[in-house]
Amino acid sequence: MRHTKDVEIRWSDLDGFGHVGHRSFLALLEEGRDEWIDALVGEGYAARFIIRRIEIDYLSQMTQADDIARITIAFGRAGRTSIVTAEEVHAVSDGRLVARAQCVIVLLDDDFATPIALPEALRTRIETAAQ
Numbered sequence: 001m002r003h004t005k006d007v008e009i010r011w012s013d014l015d016g017f018g019h020v021g022h023r024s025f026l027a028l029l030e031e032g033r034d035e036w037i038d039a040l041v042g043e044g045y046a047a048r049f050i051i052r053r054i055e056i057d058y059l060s061q062m063t064q065a066d067d068i069a070r071i072t073i074a075f076g077r078a079g080r081t082s083i084v085t086a087e088e089v090h091a092v093s094d095g096r097l098v099a100r101a102q103c104v105i106v107l108l109d110d111d112f113a114t115p116i117a118l119p120e121a122l123r124t125r126i127e128t129a130a131q
Helices: 022-041 120-130
Strands: 002-008 049-058 068-078 082-091 097-107
Touching: 002 022, 022 049, 022 068, 022 082, 022 097, 022 120, 068 120
Parallel strands: none
Antiparallel strands: 002 068, 049 097, 068 082, 082 097
16 A cells, blocks of 8 residues: 655745755655554554654755655555555655655554554555555
8 A cells, every 4th residue: 555645845844954854854754654554554553653763865855946745655564563664755846756764663552662563453454455
């Protein structure tokens, strides 16, 4: 399952040089990832996922002149307690790939304290949606 979300580049996303800053890329990716998780696993599980690791490769600068960032989130693979995503940010202005990311999210127990194994029904739902 692939999810795409267009997000307007806001003035507050820019750093002192007029480029979309690092913290803003995290926020843009999170907006797309949150919707993807809700659609993929349902609201009952979505709130129990947290980020364990995120890795971002910046490939091109983005400025407010690009207007819209297109965020694409896709399933990468599932581990015992985790899901790995494949994420991209494109500038809608000219279609260029601006950043590529990979995120590891883990499912927490009912106390939101410890990662737990993905329930088999959830794993099946994720793997079916990914096809």
